[in-house]
Amino acid sequence: MDSRARLLLVLTALAGVMLVYILYQPARSVDRDTAEEQPPQLSDLPFHLSYINDETCLKCHFQEKELPAFDLVAPEMPHDLRKNCGGCHQLAVG
Ligand code: HEC
Numbered sequence: 001m002d003s004r005a006r007l008l009l010v011l012t013a014l015a016g017v018m019l020v021y022i023l024y025q026p027a028r029s030v031d032r033d034t035a036e037e038q039p040p041q042l043s044d045l046p047f048h049l050s051y052i053n054d055e056t057c058l059k060c061h062f063q064e065k066e067l068p069a070f071d072l073v074a075p076e077m078p079h080d081l082r083k084n085c086g087g088c089h090q091l092a093v094g
């Protein structure tokens, strides 16, 4: 085998290793994305009991909001705006 053929062989082997790496890399990150966390269920506070629409939820959860009358603080939602809050966050009762 002359040195050129050996170089070609090494390059082919390297390309093969890179191909395997590229092929398996996306598969792993897909796994991480689909492993959705469990959405927290809604406590039975009066304003959680009747789902009106997303805008109503956002009045309290777009930013952290204090509710002195209830002595509670509504946590800011930790994720991007997602539609249909109630589809994921269901009431803990029932
Ligand atoms: C009037 C304000 C208000 C509205 C409207 C409201 N929430 Fe809340 N939410 C709160 C408060 C206050 C807490 C914190 C309760 C606690 O600390 O016990 C909370 C807690 C939560 C939590 C954490 C789990 C829990 O219940 O403790 C989620 C999830 C949540 N709200 C989602 C929603 C969704 C979805 C809607 C629309 C259906 C909504 N909220 C409407 C005030 C509100």
Ligand code: HEC
Pocket (backbone or CB within 6 Å): 036, 037, 038, 039, 040, 054, 057, 058, 061, 062, 075, 076, 077, 078, 079, 081, 082, 083, 084, 085, 086, 087, 088, 089
């Ligand atoms: C696709 C499902 C999904 C949708 C739709 C969704 N959420 Fe969430 N939410 C989650 C998950 C999962 C968490 C857990 C924390 C995280 O995402 O890291 C969470 C966390 C929260 C929390 C924090 C609760 C705590 O105890 O700190 C609030 C508040 C909240 N969401 C409000 C909302 C509101 C308001 C909407 C609608 C505008 C909404 N969510 C739509 C899945 C969802």
